[in-house]
Amino acid sequence: MTEPPAVARSVSGLPPAASAAYTAMIGDLLADYSALPVGAPVRLAKATSNLFRIRADTSTPGLDVAAFDGVLQVDPVARTADVLGMTTYEHLVEATLAHELMPLVVPQLKTITLGGAVTGLGIESTSFKQGMPHESVVEMDIVTGDGRVVTARPDNEHADLFFGFPNSYGTLGYALRLRIELAPVRPYVEIEHLPFTDERGCAQAISDIVDSGQHDGRSVDFLDGTVFSPGEVYLTIGRFTDRAPYTSDYTGNRIYYRSIRQRHRDYLTVADYLWRWDTDWFWCPLALGHRLVLVFGGSGSAEAVGATVHPASVPAL
Ligand SMILES: Cc1cc2nc3c(=O)[nH]c(=O)nc-3n(C[C@H](O)[C@H](O)[C@H](O)COP(=O)(O)OP(=O)(O)OC[C@H]3O[C@@H](n4cnc5c(N)ncnc54)[C@H](O)[C@@H]3O)c2cc1C
Numbered sequence: 001m002t003e004p005p006a007v008a009r010s011v012s013g014l015p016p017a018a019s020a021a022y023t024a025m026i027g028d029l030l031a032d033y034s035a036l037p038v039g040a041p042v043r044l045a046k047a048t049s050n051l052f053r054i055r056a057d058t059s060t061p062g063l064d065v066a067a068f069d070g071v072l073q074v075d076p077v078a079r080t081a082d083v084l085g086m087t088t089y090e091h092l093v094e095a096t097l098a099h100e101l102m103p104l105v106v107p108q109l110k111t112i113t114l115g116g117a118v119t120g121l122g123i124e125s126t127s128f129k130q131g132m133p134h135e136s137v138v139e140m141d142i143v144t145g146d147g148r149v150v151t152a153r154p155d156n157e158h159a160d161l162f163f164g165f166p167n168s169y170g171t172l173g174y175a176l177r178l179r180i181e182l183a184p185v186r187p188y189v190e191i192e193h194l195p196f197t198d199e200r201g202c203a204q205a206i207s208d209i210v211d212s213g214q215h216d217g218r219s220v221d222f223l224d225g226t227v228f229s230p231g232e233v234y235l236t237i238g239r240f241t242d243r244a245p246y247t248s249d250y251t252g253n254r255i256y257y258r259s260i261r262q263r264h265r266d267y268l269t270v271a272d273y274l275w276r277w278d279t280d281w282f283w284c285p286l287a288l289g290h291r292l293v294l295v296f297g298g299s300g301s302a303e304a305v306g307a308t309v310h311p312a313s314v315p316a317l
Pocket residue numbers: 044048049050051052085086106107108109111112113114115116117119120121122123124169170171173174175176284
């Protein structure tokens with residue numbers, strides 16, 4: 001490194017205590033960064049990862065970012081949150097739901113982090129309206145390869161970094177703080193599973209919902225789908241509601257994906273809806289001979305969604 005590391009200045013809009021704590025964390029991180037052997041590859045040392053691949057070389061120490069899991073501030077009036085870059089969505093959602101708000105997009109797994117989803121192009125069932133996680137980022141503090149921490153916004157001198165960051169997977173730097181937009185929630189989500197025997201019919205229904213934002217004359221808040229086999233496809237429509245006649249619980253032995261075939265309509269608390277896929281990670285088991293299921297949810301027709309299709313191996317239903 002040729003220049004002394006720049007420590008982040010106070011963050012506009014943050015309470016002084018949070019700003020001071022954050023600035024101290026940045027100082028510690030940059031000291032760790034400076035201590036890495038010259039020329040050594042830099043990698044994140046953190047508790048969770050959702051990249052299922054073995055690292056070729058872990059002989060050099062990673063950058064310890066464990067402290068960067070937390071929400072600095074939720075501003076219920078501006079509907080924004082200042083979030084540390086390695087904050088898991090579990091922690092982020094917990095902090096925002098306390099204010100009856102949620103991130104505009106919440107990926108399926110609690111352990112995905114905000115920084116990981118922004119740099120790795122997350123997606124979920126609000127994406128047909130809200131886009132991807134990086135599209136609700138207002139600004140980011142990023143530590144760059146030359147040991148500086150810069151605040152990248154769409155309208156400042158670091159705009160190129162701001163717009164280049166999504167899909168860069170840590171190659172342009174690591175996001176340490178992100179200010180993101182939030183959306184209001186209601187207590188429950190009513191879901192409807194619509195069966196299709198023909199993928200074209202399903203794709204047309206997706207297009208219609210994306211175009212109109214509605215189904216059967218009612219507004220749609222969430223949209224995803226599940227493919228059990230080429231002739232058995234379900235679209236799942238979710239709508240916020242203030243009341244629910246009952247709520248289902250798929251956090252234990254009852255398996256959410258099985259309910260898709262069994263129930264036409266269902267009700268979940270908002271939190272249980274957001275984590276409906278998290279309990280069993282049904283698409284991850286690798287055992288051979290299991291049936292293939294695809295889950296999709298996104299910003300257009302099944303073809304246009306592309307990146308949102310998750311191939312899945314699951315036990316026979
Ligand atoms: C089984 C599985 C299920 C998935 N399900 C979903 C899903 O439901 N919805 C969805 O949207 N996505 C899903 N993904 C994709 C996931 O969002 C991306 O892989 C995401 O990048 C993972 O984030 P992470 O926080 O776990 O990051 P990691 O796995 O730790 O890292 C992923 C990459 O991002 C980089 N990175 C991590 N944090 C930062 C940061 N703060 N700044 C810069 N770079 C960083 C790392 O260097 C690395 O290159 C899934 C992936 C898997 C493997």
